[in-house]
Amino acid sequence: DVVLTQTPLSSPVTLGQPASISCRSSQGLADGNGRTYLSWLHQRPGQPPRLLIYKISNRVSGVPDRFSGSGTGTNFTLKITRVEADDVGIYYCTQATHFPQTFGQGTKVEVK
């Protein structure tokens, strides 16, 4: 199975400051057609996960533009330009290029 390794696992941030989460894959995530099925999810306490970004960098409708995704091959990044209080929770990367679909361990973002 593809292993996704997220760093850091915990990210204390100051409101208004940026945050960045890395997701490294044990295999390349581009399929034979050049598509890369790497997504980012956000889960607030007591809530189900919510899709933020799909196929590396496509922001879901309604997701603020302070969230951006980037990367290629085996290295991917989620960036938040200015963290707001609503952004706390756990962020997961997930890949669906290779079977079975797998998730990173999660990165907990909390306010300092």
Add this chain to the structure above:
Amino acid sequence: EVQLVESGGHLVQPGGSLRLSCAASGFSFSNYWMSWVRRVPGKGLEWVANIKQDGSEKYYMSSVAGRFTVSRDNANNSVFLQMSSLRAEDTAVYYCARTADRSFDYWGQGALVTVSS
């Protein structure tokens, strides 16, 4: 508005069985793959199973293959997860999720399954 509502979560003894249901509304259900994903305490998220629009293809994670069965009823906009031979390690919150272009774009609130004697 897209809504997914799970039901059927319960406390069950090891070796027991349970059936989860997920009622969908607000979209054309028969046009989408549907998936089950679980959040295991202390372990994060795990994809469990998914099913094609017409039910002709089903896939499972290795640790549940042969014990869990995913099915759907397009006439009633529902997807199900039949779980048998349950183990302590199956304890989790189970979510159903709509799957679009291999992304889980909508999630239910989840159903808690606890396997314990």
